[in-house]
Amino acid sequence: MKTVYLDNAATTPLRKEVISEMMTVLDSDFGNPSSTHSFGRKARSHIELARKQIASLIGASPNEIIFTSGGTEADNLIIKSSCESLGVKRIISSEIEHHAVLDTVLKMKSQGIEVCFVRILSDGSIDYEHLETLLDEGSSKKQLVTLMHVNNEIGNFLDVQRVGDLCAKYQALFHSDTVQSVGHYKWDVSKVKIDFLNAAAHKFHGPKGVGFAYMNKNCKLCPQIIGGGQEKGIRAGTEMTHNIVGMAKAFEISNAHLENEKQYVLTLKKRFIAGLTSKIKGVAFNGLSADTESSTYTLVNCRLPLTQSKAIMLLFHMDLKGIACSQGSACQSGSQKGSHVLSAVLTTEQMQYPSLRFSFSIFNSEEDIDYVVEVLSEFCNE
Template sequence: MKQVYLDNAATTPLREEVIASMHEALCGCYGNPSSTHAFGRMARTGIEKARKSIAAQLNAQPGEIIFTSGGTEADNMILRCAVRDQGVTTLITSKIEHHAVLHTAEALAEEYDITLKYLPLDADGNPDLAELERALQEDDSRKLVSLMHVNNEIGNLLDLEAVGSLCREYGALFHSDTVQSVGHFPWDLSRTPIDFLTAAAHKFHGPKGVGFAYVRKNSGLKPLILGGSQERGFRAGTEPYHNIVGLHKAFETAYAHLDEEREYVAGLKSHFIEELKKAIPEIQFNGLSGDMERSTYTLVNVRLPVDPAKSQLLLFHLDLNGIACSKGSACQSGSDSGSHVLNEILDAEALSLPSLRFSFSHYNTLEEVDYAVGVLEEFANS
């Protein structure tokens, strides 16, 4: 059976270079990075090399890069520490953030009795920036804004400059979940008005279980995980050297080939959109995912014009034909409540129709895209 993987927003396959670098690290550099002997120093050197390289690519300082177990830990750490250490009493976000942010924000509202504000969204899922400015002006409370750069389900791109500038103007902290965009977009953190961002290696062809947080210098945040002086005292725990090496290789390779791979993947998405429109004229695109300029080039979220009763068989039909994609995000699979993102932006009639997220990488081909279109067309017209 043909196998077509179109779920790269959930996780990506490892690059061969990443596997090779991790194998070498596992076999030849097994010392504890905190040990002072040669084995430990070798691992420590590799970790600091990775930190400096990542910082240089982002135009940040090495001390501003903190390795974590992934994006979820990084989001939790930043939000919690900002509330605890910076006296944040108002947290402004939206209801279509990743649950790593939403659930943390809800917990903080209960634990610290902070005010939690959700920005209204337009029909496409964009937060209202005029309302953001009003919320920032409302009182003198210490505020934290948390809005994701690329929505993981509908692909909308946030104007980081606009949001960051508003936060700077009114003295608010700005955090962005950038798990879907680090490794896929260029960054210059010396110019971008942002205080905190997060990344996960497995979203750009690195290993699972490792990522990093960018914490702007002099942010005033203190460690959340205690027990050791690792990560320059900010995050205790023995560093997973092999995973950090894999993250570094994936990150380095992603940016070395960013322009060519971005052009190629954008071509796949554009072709997918055009062929779907021809094959299923009544198909709809959720959020801005069908707009090549205002959404990420890596994913598209489609709504199929089929009988709701028949839609229960859609994922089974795709899987039977070897196609991997998502009904909402991978984090939502197994949930009967459906996509919290689509629930916020679609009406009841639209929600009754099946929606699917397809996401692409440079490992995909036009042949695979055409095959997926053909399988969808067959299902819609059967």
């Protein structure tokens, strides 16, 4: 049976070069990087080289990069520590953030931090005028704005330059969850007024279980995991050398080939949209995911004209046909909860119809796209 993986927003396959790099470290350089003997020093040299590589690729200094277990830990570290270390008393976020941010923000609210949500427009975009109003209203307090760069369900962009300028105007800290954009778009933190961002290696063909946080050198945060002095005292625990090396390699390759790979994947996305539009009457696209100028090139979120009884079988049918896709964030899809992102964007009537997220990578082909369009259109039209 043919299999097609179109759930790359959930995780991506490893590049072979990354596996090779990791295997070398696993096989030969297994020392504890905190040890002072030669084995430890060798492991430490790998970690610090990776830190320099990653920093250079986003225009940061090596001492501004902290390695974590992934995007979720980095979000927690940045948001919680901003309140504890930097005196943040008010957080401005949105109701369509990834739960790694949204749940952490709500946790801070339960501990006495004021929380405000910026208005979301019908196309899933942030209301920037409302954001400025919120910043102005809270200007007497230390504020943190935390808004994601690329939405993981509908693919909408945040104008980080505009938000950064607004935050600077009102002397607020700015964090952007960039898990869906690092490795897919060029970043230069020296040209954007941003204090924090974060990444997860498995979103750009690196290993799971590792990520990084960028923290502006002027923002000194306290650790959320204690018990050691690793990562400049900000994140305790023995570093996974092989994963960190794999992440740096994946990031290096992604950045080196970014423009060519972006154009290739964008071609797949356009082919997919054109195929669905021509073969499924009444198909619609959520947020701005069908607008290739206003959303990421890596995903499409489509709403299908199916009855409730047929909608129940949709994801099961796709799986039987060897197709991997998602009804929303993979972090939530097993919980039977509806998408909080779509609930914030769609009308009650629109929510009655099933939506699927398809996300693409360089490992997909035009044949994959055509197969998925054919399977989906047959199911919808039968």
